[in-house]
Amino acid sequence: MMPGDTSDFTGRLDEVTRIGRALAGDGRAGSAVPVVAVVGRAGIGKTALAVHVAHGIGGSFPDGRLFADLHAGADRRPSPAQVLERFLRALGLPGPAIPDGLGERAEVYRTLLAGRRMLVVLDEVHAESQVRPLLPGEPGWLQHGDAGVRAPLSLSPAGLGEDAKRLLRALAVLDSPDCPTWVGAALLDVREPVAQDLFDELADAQLVEVTGLGPFARYRLHDLVRLFARELPAPQDQVTALSRMVASLLYLVEQAAYREFGGGQPHLRGDTPSRPLPGPLTEQLLADPLAWFDSERAAVRSAVRQTGEAGLTSLCWDLARKAASFYKLRAYRDDWRETHETAPAVARRAGGKRGVAAIHVSTAELLLGTDSSGEVRRELDAACALFEEIGHEYGPALAVRDLALLDRLEGRHADAAACGERALELLRRTGTPVDVAYVLMGLAHLKLECGQVDAAATLLEESLALSVGHGARRLRAQILYRKGRALVESGEPDQGLEIYGRSLGIVRSIGDPIGEAHLLHDIGACLLAQDRLKEAEGALGAALEVAEGCGHRRAQEASLPLIFSSKTFQQMGSRASCCRWVFCLSVLTRTRPMSAIEERHPFIKRAARGS
Missing domain, CATH: 1.25.40.10 (Tetratricopeptide repeat domain)
Structure with missing residues (x-):
């Protein structure tokens, strides 16, 4: 996301004009990608200038803008592969469809940008190797080699109060590029209003940059300021401060997981307890649990790594485990690999x-x-x-x-x-009500697959009752989905459709496209069985659209044959079955070999053999 423009930006008219003119290019297809580098010593406003220009010429790039902080000079800069993952998501590519390798990601990135006019702003560049994979084509100009320039920095903390100096030194320890106010409060073990005043003092001294407002304000140290701050006297309780901060982060991850998934598995956690934040602040931050986690995923990854390095073993593996549900839901494979390689290695070393x-x-x-x-x-x-x-x-x-x-x-x-x-x-x-509800739902699903509908319905009623009052919105949607299926299979399609509708409302409210695709598919199948062909076609078409949008191939494959049959039944009557085979083959062979298709869809094999 492009940072906001500085409201009181003045001067530098010549630079603004020159940069804008250079980026406009000649507009011809196939021409070299214009690249502008803004260089200078720390603190003179390079980022502010680049962002100001990006907002001013936004109309020349109608297909959008991308921004990445490459965090030059930091101990652990984001890799080009990590930046590309974020860019591909911003460009609409679902997580499961993002390839693993840097080369493959760069290729997909350039394919998606081909023919588009987009502006890419890369802040805090340290070396050419960081930039090359992020360019949408061949650059018209770029400095050669990986030579970096280390600008001199002369800062004096003399005007700062002692508590502001302590905060500056504590922030310099963190690997994450920026942080909210509560992080400063946890590091210093003070109330958030006190931390807010100290952040304001640092901002007035131009030692931190500020974005956002209120509880969503974030503060960022320039990397040269970070290096300078690390030369200040280190607090004796540096590891204790890190432990407090990560324990607060663990609390927020736990609370976000409770709101999204329910339960929380309280009987499998580390020895270091999480550190609660004030209730009103927690409610503000976690109004949208998934959005909050998305904004803090870099901080979570850094916290797992830093607690491991500091010997805070319990916090390290506990945080990695609590974040795993979000990694799976969002298909954050890079985050998962890094945290789940770090945490067990740390735990093994500590026994x-x-x-x-x-x-x-x-x-x-x-x-x-x-x-x-x-x-x-x-x-x-x-x-x-x-x-x-x-x-x-x-x-x-x-x-x-x-x-x-x-x-x-x-x-x-x-x-x-x-x-x-x-x-x-x-x-x-030994478990929680939500733990039991999950197992009951799994057993009910098994009963449905074995045709034991009445037994499944009984298990689902108990599972649904246990899920109430424990967060678990996603779990309730899954239980209702199976309850609707049980009603349909027991010969009560109208009641089943009503329950499907309740489940669909939940999955849409929590932003679960995979669950939505499955529900729409089953709704369409139920309507098709009732000869409500036009409604079935609408539901199945929506299922396919949602499945394609989130890259869920299984849901796509399940919907395609039913969609085509609903259309052909309306248009071609008894000839529908023949056309159905042809259509299924033409679509499915684009993504799977014929042997795999025949194994997954036996009716296609029979049709192909003329039986």
Whole structure:
């Protein structure tokens, strides 16, 4: 997101004009990409100038603007691959569709920008190697080599109060590029209004840059200021301050997860408790839990790394595990890999078997539903062995619950039922109501797949009752979805459609496009079975559109045959089936080999063989 323009920006008219003219280019297709570099010593307003120009010439770039802080001179700058991930998401590419490698991401990035007029602003560039993968084409000009310039910095903290100096020194320890007010309060162990006054003092001294207002204000140290601040006398309680800050961050992640997913798994956490923030502030920050996590994901990643380096083992693995649900939901694969490599390594060095086991479970949950079933089973087996070794009851219950899901996904229904019943027994004794509700829902899903509709309905009623009052909006939507399916399969389609509608309202309110695609597909299938063809076509078409928008291939494949059958039934009567095979083949072969399609869709194989 492009930072806001400085309201009192004055002067530099010549530079503004020259930069704007250079970036306008000649507008011819295929011409070199114009590149302008703004250089100078720290604190003279390079960023403010670049942002001011970007806002002033925005109309010349009708397809949008991209901004990235490359954090020059920092100990750990964001890699070009990480910046490209954020750019690709901003350009509308869903998380599951973003490739892993830098080269592949750069190729997709350039493909998406081809033919568009977009402005890209890269702040705090340290070396050419940072910039090259982020250019949308061949540059018209760029300095050669990776030579960097280290500008001299002369600052004096003499005018600052002692508490402001302490805050400046504490902020310099953090790896994250910016922070909100509550971070300063946690670092110094003061109330937020006190921290706000100290941040204002630093801003008046031009030692921090400010964006946003109120509880959403963020403060950023220029990297040369950060280096200068690290030369100030270090506080004796530096690790304690970091621990307080990360414990507060852990509290916010826990609260965001509770609002989004429910439960919280209180019986599997580290020895260091989270540090609550004031209630009104928490409510303001977490009004939209997913948006809050998206804004703090870099801080979470840095906090896992820094707590590991500081020997704060419990906070390290606890934060990594609590963030995992968001990583899976948002397909933040880079964040997941980094945090889930750091945390178990730290726990192993400290001899923390509980932390290692917890990350094994977390890793398995992130991999469930992918093509890595063997790895999932190995992770869960390793977790069970460690939990049993230390006599931990709750951890194995979670692992057995996940094994039940894995067995169901692999079609091993008997094993899935056995693991599910065992998990239910353990979690009724050691877990939370939400833990039990999840297992009941899984068992109900298994009953539905086995045609035991009445038994499934009974389990779903108990599961729904347990989910009330514990956050868990997403869980309630999933339970209602299965309840609607049970009603449809028991011959009550109108009631089923009504329950589907309730679930659809929840998934739309929480921004769950994958859940929305599945619901719309089942709504369309139900309408199709009732010969309500026009309504079915609308629901299935919407399912396909949503599935394509979020990159969910399974939902796309499930909807396509039904969509075409609804159309052809209306248009072609008895000839519909023949056209259905042709259409399915023409679309599905774009994404999968024929052998895989025939295995997944047996009716296509039969049709292709003329049977």
